[in-house]
Amino acid sequence: MVQASVPASPRESVIVVMDANRSKGSMDALDWALKSVVRRQDTVIVLGVSCAFGKKNSCFPLNMGISISAIWERLEFSSQGQGEARPKELGEEIERKKKQYQNNLQPFYRLCRKNEVNMEVKLAFGFCPEKIAVEQAQNSNPRWIVLDSNLKKHKVIIYAHVGCNIAVMNGKDVATLTPSRAPPPGNCTPTDDTTYTTNQTADNQDGFAPSQDGESSARPQSPCWYPLSWRNGFPGAFTQTELEEITNDFSEDNLIRVEDNIKVYEGIFQETPVVIMSFPESDERFWTMLKILSRVRHRNIANLVGFCCTGTSLFLLFDYPCLGTLELNLLNDNLARNLPWKARWYIAVEIGGSLRYLHEECVDGGAIVHLSVCSPHVFFSNGCSSMLTVCLPLPFKLSNFTTARWLDQDNAPSNEDTVAENANLEEDDVRGYGMLLIELISGKSARLHRNESGGQSLIQWALPLLENGQISEVLDPRLEDNADIRVAYHMVKAALLCLRSDADHRISMSEVLAVVRGDQLATAKC
Incomplete structure (x- = not known):
């Protein structure tokens, strides 16, 4: 013994x-x-x-x-x-x-x-x-x-x-x-000495490992280093009174934006920032999001903190994106320079993995399509000070499920028309992911590019250049260090695969993700 x-x-x-x-x-x-x-x-x-x-x-x-x-x-x-x-x-x-x-x-x-x-x-x-x-x-x-x-x-x-x-x-x-x-006491301000380091080398596609370049770090001294949605007791039901306390009676000062009749408020709950979405009465988007997100659990998806449906009031609560959206980080020159090629590639891998999960791995309820994949709908969660120093949980989250839907809704019987429609919806997500890759590669916002270029979309600008091999014309010029440039080329190949896909040559998120990762067999088929 x-x-x-x-x-x-x-x-x-x-x-x-x-x-x-x-x-x-x-x-x-x-x-x-x-x-x-x-x-x-x-x-x-x-x-x-x-x-x-x-x-x-x-x-x-x-x-x-x-x-x-x-x-x-x-x-x-x-x-x-x-x-x-x-x-x-x-x-x-x-x-x-x-x-x-x-x-x-x-x-x-x-x-x-x-x-x-x-x-x-x-x-x-x-x-x-x-x-x-x-x-x-x-x-x-x-x-x-x-x-x-x-x-x-x-x-x-x-x-x-x-x-x-x-x-x-x-x-x-x-x-x-x-x-x-x-959880440790403190405030919610992320700093460089409260981070965990995570990275993956481009020549080791099998897994992520702590980076040799990262500095050793201390445990986060913040009650919100761990998002509410991952704590015991969440997601949970909230009362109208609790939401009023969180948002200062839904004051104008707490109102972030109004979009498609949905009001978005910010607030503090248990010393942790949260976002509250207020839906109009009988808004089907509320019920669809609640049904989907109550069954979805993934580290790179914005998970529910809670919900409230009392009388005419419909609310969903989420963790607050403390470090903003991917779009905002790309638009700011200083923040964009802090997103080197390996970090952008890592974002592509993680968000691609979340889409693969929605399309192919959701056991409870069946496949889900997001239908709104873009840089404004990817945010960096709390507990992270830069893209090379990644805290838990991993900070890249796919958000905004207002357009999401189940492909096999209400278990309706399938026929040729519904199969074709579902395939088209999955294809929309694949193309959206391709556009997200172009945003990561170019450092540009697809939402703003059309206004800045006289009506030309980001894809209309980038796709001909990439197809003609003029990749350097598309690469973000703010990134001067080309040490990890080869991962950018993985993203270019995947973007072309997504945007060239059509009814005669459909591609799954698993196939796209293999190309992003640089799988040799998948790349050879491109």
């Missing part, structure tokens, strides 16, 4: 708990953690747990010819990619699991080494996952615990015994987040 206890480390830690009975599917939790919560100088503790090892559904001492009550195995890797575990007489199945984990984790290990992240890997057999996770949390004081989707039933017990944030995987790149019960 081998017992292991981990001494406290000067590094901050993130614990990833995975089902050891699964193989590569369980790597989604580690992949998400490296993309979303791990920062430079952290320690990632990977726990592969099997409570049903050797005896089905048993979390008790095992009988394998030797007396084993629990096994902790530390896996060691070599820089050449050949893992070597310390020899232990633990049985053939344990050795097989060790080798399997070494092979599956080797790419993540190399990525961690490259980005100055320490990775510790352990296998535990014979213990329930919550016992192992809680004991490890008590030893290492983690900032986050990330649970494999197969272990979500253990979240409640773990959360009751730890004081950190918990994420539970719902699918690839999608997690349900539960914040720690005591």
Whole structure:
């Protein structure tokens, strides 16, 4: 029997708990953690747990010819990619699991080494996952615990015994987040020393990892570093009285804008900025948005904080976009220069992923189309000071679902006409995404370009130049550093694919996203 206890480390830690009975599917939790919560100088503790090892559904001492009550195995890797575990007489199945984990984790290990992240890997057999996770949390004081989707039933017990944030995987790149019960005090002003660093290199398309260039940083000292929509109890129902308090009785000072008969107010709730959309009585857009957004959960979609429908009053509440929209950031020269090519490419990947989720991955209710994809409808959420220093949750959010709709609305029977109509609507989103890529590439606003150019649309200006290979004429001239220029060319290829798409050659968001990421096979088909 081998017992292991981990001494406290000067590094901050993130614990990833995975089902050891699964193989590569369980790597989604580690992949998400490296993309979303791990920062430079952290320690990632990977726990592969099997409570049903050797005896089905048993979390008790095992009988394998030797007396084993629990096994902790530390896996060691070599820089050449050949893992070597310390020899232990633990049985053939344990050795097989060790080798399997070494092979599956080797790419993540190399990525961690490259980005100055320490990775510790352990296998535990014979213990329930919550016992192992809680004991490890008590030893290492983690900032986050990330649970494999197969272990979500253990979240409640773990959360009751730890004081950190918990994420539970719902699918690839999608997690349900539960914040720690005591958020840090302070105000909501984002600063450079309250950020988490996240990045992805263009030549590593498999996952995001903490940037080597980012500065080490402290935990955000703000109650709103974690948006309301991701906290316990949200989204929730609000009363008219609560909304009046939030908006100072819906005063003109709190009114941000009026658009298509929808009034948008700003306010403060629980020391956190929020946006309140006020809809006219019996406005179907309210009910459509409420039905859709109450079922949608994605890190890059503006999730609901709450709703209110009392009498003639219809309201939806959202997290406030503290750092403005993508359009505003592109229009301001100083802010645009702080969005280098890799950051713009990262925005393209994340928003493309949110559209793929809406089109292809929504299980509850079916496929959704947004129908209004553009830079004014992408905003940067709170807790972020620049595009190269990204806080949690990831700051790029697709918003404004006033035009969104389900493709299979009310489960109506499909026929050739509805299939064709649905395909056309998805195509509208793909073309909208292509226009968003042009905005990222050129640094221009599609909404304002027509007025500034005598009626010519941004696509009418950019598309002929890109098709003729005059890419330099379209690239944002404010970005002088061309170190990561190749990711801009990925976006150019994807934009051409989106905007050339027609009824005879339709393209899905998965295909577009593969081109944005620079997948060689997808690019070769362009």
